[in-house]
Amino acid sequence: MNPLLAINNLSVFYRRNKKFLPVLKNLNLLITSGERLAIVGESGSGKTSLIMSILNILPRRQSKISGEIIYYPGEQSLNLVSLPEEQISRIRGKEIAAIFQDPHGSLNPLSPIGKMLRETIRGQGLSDKTILARCLNALSEVRLPATAEFLQLYPGEISGGQAQRVVIALALLLNPKLLLADEPTTNLDVTTQKEILDLLLEKVNTFNLTYVLVTHNLAIAKNYTNRIILLYAGEIVSDSPKEEFFSEPLHPYARLLLAAIPMSKEQPITTIYGNIPPLEEEIIGCSFANRCPEVRPKCYQKKPGLYRIKNSLVRCFLYGDNSGK
Amino acid sequence: MEIIQVNNLTKKFPVYGKFAEFQGYKYVLRNVSFSLDSEKCLGIIGESGSGKTTLARLLTGLLQPDAGIIHLLGKDIREYCPKELSQTIQLIFQNPLSSLNPKLSVQTILSEAVAGSADSAGKISQVLKEVGLQENILRLYPGEISGGQAQRVAIARVLLKSAKIIIADEPLSALDVVTQAQIILLFQQLLQQHKINLIFISHDLLTTRYIAEQILVMSEGTVVEKGDCQKIFQYPQHPYTRKLLAANISL
Numbered sequence: 372m373n374p375l376l377a378i379n380n381l382s383v384f385y386r387r388n389k390k391f392l393p394v395l396k397n398l399n400l401l402i403t404s405g406e407r408l409a410i411v412g413e414s415g416s417g418k419t420s421l422i423m424s425i426l427n428i429l430p431r432r433q434s435k436i437s438g439e440i441i442y443y444p445g446e447q448s449l450n451l452v453s454l455p456e457e458q459i460s461r462i463r464g465k466e467i468a469a470i471f472q473d474p475h476g477s478l479n480p481l482s483p484i485g486k487m488l489r490e491t492i493r494g495q496g497l498s499d500k501t502i503l504a505r506c507l508n509a510l511s512e513v514r515l516p517a518t519a520e521f522l523q524l525y526p527g528e529i530s531g532g533q534a535q536r537v538v539i540a541l542a543l544l545l546n547p548k549l550l551l552a553d554e555p556t557t558n559l560d561v562t563t564q565k566e567i568l569d570l571l572l573e574k575v576n577t578f579n580l581t582y583v584l585v586t587h588n589l590a591i592a593k594n595y596t597n598r599i600i601l602l603y604a605g606e607i608v609s610d611s612p613k614e615e616f617f618s619e620p621l622h623p624y625a626r627l628l629l630a631a632i633p634m635s636k637e638q639p640i641t642t643i644y645g646n647i648p649p650l651e652e653e654i655i656g657c658s659f660a661n662r663c664p665e666v667r668p669k670c671y672q673k674k675p676g677l678y679r680i681k682n683s684l685v686r687c688f689l690y691g692d693n694s695g696k
Numbered sequence: 697m698e699i700i701q702v703n704n705l706t707k708k709f710p711v712y713g714k715f716a717e718f719q720g721y722k723y724v725l726r727n728v729s730f731s732l733d734s735e736k737c738l739g740i741i742g743e744s745g746s747g748k749t750t751l752a753r754l755l756t757g758l759l760q761p762d763a764g765i766i767h768l769l770g771k772d773i774r775e776y777c778p779k780e781l782s783q784t785i786q787l788i789f790q791n792p793l794s795s796l797n798p799k800l801s802v803q804t805i806l807s808e809a810v811a812g813s814a815d816s817a818g819k820i821s822q823v824l825k826e827v828g829l830q831e832n833i834l835r836l837y838p839g840e841i842s843g844g845q846a847q848r849v850a851i852a853r854v855l856l857k858s859a860k861i862i863i864a865d866e867p868l869s870a871l872d873v874v875t876q877a878q879i880i881l882l883f884q885q886l887l888q889q890h891k892i893n894l895i896f897i898s899h900d901l902l903t904t905r906y907i908a909e910q911i912l913v914m915s916e917g918t919v920v921e922k923g924d925c926q927k928i929f930q931y932p933q934h935p936y937t938r939k940l941l942a943a944n945i946s947l
Contacts, residue, residue, distance in 0.1 A: 414843065414872045531744070557869075560743045560899040562943040587872040590947045617947070631877035632947060633906030636926065640906070642877035644828075646842070 372403035374443055375549060375581050376425070381438035381452075383420050383429065383605075385650065391435050392650035394420045396605045398438070404548075407575060407582040409592035411628075412602035415647045418585045421602070422553045425583075426469055427451050427459045442467070444548065464491075468542035470571075472554040474534035478526040484537055485522025491544045509540040513570060532563035536570070543574055550575060553585040568595050589628060593617055601625055604647050604658035611683035621685040623665045657688070665689060697770055699861060699893045700732040700755065705764035707750055724750045725917045728764070732861075732910070737887060737894040739908030739925060741901060741940065746914040748897045752863045755895070756787045769860060786859040790866040792846035796838040802849055803834040809856040819856060826889070827852045827882060844875035851882065855890065862886075863895040868903060880907060901944045905929050913937045 381398040384391035395417045402408065410418050423429050425440055440451040444466060451459060463469075471477050479487060488506040497505070511517035513536040526534055535555060542550065552571060556564040572595055575582040584596050592599055592613075599616040601609040601624065609622040620626045630641045645662045648654055657663070660670040669688055677684040678691030705728040708721040725747045732738045740748050753759040755766060757773060766773040768784050776784065789795035796805055806823070810816040824831060827848040838846055847867060854862055864883070868876040880903060886892055898904045904911065904925070911928050913921040913936065921934040932938045 413874050561901060561940060562743055565943040565945060568945070588945075589873065590945045593947055594945050628873060629947075631873055633877075633880065633902045634947070636906060640877050640880065642881055643874050644878070 372405065374401055375404040375406075376400075376402040376443070377439075377441040378402075378421075378425075379439045379441065381421075381424060381440060382436070383417075383424055384435040385420075386433045386435075387650065390651075394605050394650065395424065398605075398607060400600065400607065400610075402549075402581060402583065404581055405579055406598060407596040408584070408598040408600060409596040410583060410585045410600045410602060411587060411589060411592050413587065413647055415604075416602040417605040418587075418602055419553055420605075422469065422551050422583070422585055425451065425551060426463055426467065427454065427456075428463075464542075464547075465545045466547055467549045467551065468545070468547035469551040469553065470535070470538050470542055470555045472557050474531060474538045474558075475526055477538050478534060480526050483523050483525055484529075485519075487537075487541060488522070488544065491541055505544070509544050512543065512574070513537070513540045515540070531559055532567065535559065535563075535567050539567070539571065539574070543578070546578065547580065549581045549583070551583045551585075554587070555584075556591070571595075589617075589632060601628075604654070606658055606686065607677070607684075608659065608686045609683065610677070611685075615681060615683050621680055621683055621690065622659075622687050623663050623689070624659050627664070657686070697734060698731045698767075699734050699736075699769060700730075700738075700895075701765075701767040701770075702731065702755075703729050703765045705729070705751070705754060705766065706762050707747075707754060707759065708762050723917055725754070725761075728914075728917075728919050730912055730919060730922055732893060732895070735887070735891050735893060736910055737883075737896055737908045739904035739911045740895060740897045740914060741899060741904050741911065742914035743899065743940070745916070747917040748914055749865055751914075752787055752865045752895070752897060755861075755863060756785050757781050758787070782859070783857055784859055785861040785863065786854040786857050788847075788850050788854055788862065788864040788867050791870050792843055792850050792867075793838055793870075795850055796846055798838050801835060801837055802841070805838075805849065806834070806853055806856060809853045820852075823852045823855045826855065826886070828878070842875075843871055844878060847871065847875075847879055848882070851879075851886075855886070859892070861893045861895070863897065865897045866899070867896075868898065868900060876903070883907060901929075901941065902946060913940065 378398055378400040381395055382393060383395040385394050412418050424436060429436060436452055442449045442451050485506060488509055489502055492502055492505055506522060507517040510521060515521060515533060515536050556567050559567060568591060586592055597613050599611050599613055600607055603624055609625055620629055627643045633640050643662050648658060656671040656673055657675050660666050667688060675686050675688045676691060677686050680690055705725055707725040708723045711719045711722050713719050742748055754761050806820045807816060810819050821831060829848050868879055883894060887894055896904060896907055908925045911925040912919055915936045921928060921937045932941055
């Protein structure tokens with residue numbers, strides 16, 4: 372498969388009290404064309420910062436970025452990190468589309484839905500009639516009423532589920548290659564959640580999109596993606612095909628996350644106590660060591676590498692450097 | 697004795713048009729009846745707009761019903777004075793950070809809950825231990841603590857009131873999977889140790905199944921199914937319950 376996005380040694384720092392603190396640490400990730408992958412992890416693990424880095428929308432004065440994010444739109448390659456704003460704005464939204472958690476927050480409350488859809492495809496030399504037809508088609512694609520009345524509604528007049536469908540319609544209108552969905556259903560209830568995720572998957576399959584789904588819900592990751600990237604404290608701690616991640620989770624953190632999900636009354640849940648280390652904390656060894664039930668002295672002294680087990684990569688001394696024993 | 701007895705509860709809200717003209721009433725709850733036995737956890741599930749939160753607000757006296765009767769601990773809710781009611785039933789809101797006053801420190805927030813009682817510092821210290829928080833959180837403000845910690849502070853505030861009945865309205869939806877598990881375990885521990893009666897409102901079906909003994913399925917302001925939680929999850933009778941369970945995404 373062709374690579375679509377190669378993230379090399381990506382580090383992101385946020386400014387806090389005149390210091391730049393690391394949020395993402397030397398991240399390496401290769402996303403191939405047509406892949407469906409999930410980025411999972413707790414709040415504060417760096418999931419959203421990764422998405423913002425890909426879109427190059429990190430707050431400029433409050434953040435620093437190093438490393439590269441190479442995007443391969445065709446034969447050429449573009450480093451999204453160093454691309455001038457003028458060029459990145461032609462890629463963002465058009466080739467790389469994003470859907471965020473709060474649909475109402477993504478839409479302009481003062482703009483009717485029709486106007487937002489029209490503005491997205493304006494400037495392509497299309498006639499008014501064609502633009503209207505494409506807007507109505509975009510609505511019917513996401514199973515919204517394809518009527519002139521619906522185009523006149525404002526975001527405040529539609530439900531959360533409908534608003535997220537409008538966001539999806541906007542995201543797909545310019546035929547992107549890569550779709551980033553950052554917790555797209557967190558605020559929605561169970562039936563709407565399934566409808567939206569099913570709809571996204573259907574569009575991903577129909578248009579052969581590369582799909583990056585950010586979630587903290589492992590059940591969603593399992594049902595809608597093929598590859599699971601587990602982030603912890605700004606590092607990738609495990610990168611596995613879905614089947615391997617759920618049948619034999621390698622990293623102790625992955626095992627604990629799975630044990631925290633309520634399945635049935637007969638199967639008591641456990642949880643991980645403590646918190647993700649604060650950004651200020653300088654971590655010498657494994658970032659999960661202070662919460663890990665299988666911690667060894669070595670884990671505090673040296674950072675584990677990413678070790679390959681079958682088709683998975685895992686960052687834990689249990690699987691490499693002979694030092695877990 | 698039944699802890700909560702609700703009969704034919706109805707609540708409607710006026711609907712206004714674009715130009716603030718009155719257009720009629722929308723019924724948010726219609727003839728809702730149910731009861732909760734002592735020291736049991738009742739789960740309420742349903743989609744957005746099914747009336748779950750309105751029901752919670754009626755039970756805590758934040759809203760007045762248009763028809764129907766609520767009995768808490770065998771006494772009509774209308775006979776409770778506000779102070780007595782707040783010591784009987786308490787509500788934990790969905791968004792922990794917005795349910796705490798951002799201008800007050802955790803110390804002040806918790807002190808207000810035990811105002812007037814002897815040894816308030818001792819009680820606060822005891823409750824902090826129970827909810828798994830350290831004493832140094834007391835000097836912090838809600839903006840300085842995480843979502844999970846804020847939800848624990850909200851639970852601590854409710855425990856300080858020593859209310860017999862606690863309603864948790866979507867208490868986990870703003871939290872990630874690890875923090876969710878921590879709060880579920882905390883609720884279980886409180887159910888066992890404090891002998892509280894919990895009403896757990898959620899659209900997370902797996903969590904509700906895990907924590908609740910009885911269940912109420914709501915749709916468009918009415919109760920469509922109620923009974924033993926495990927039975928309903930195994931053999932849902934109403935088409936809406938079946939639809940809801942079918943939409944559940946599980947591992």
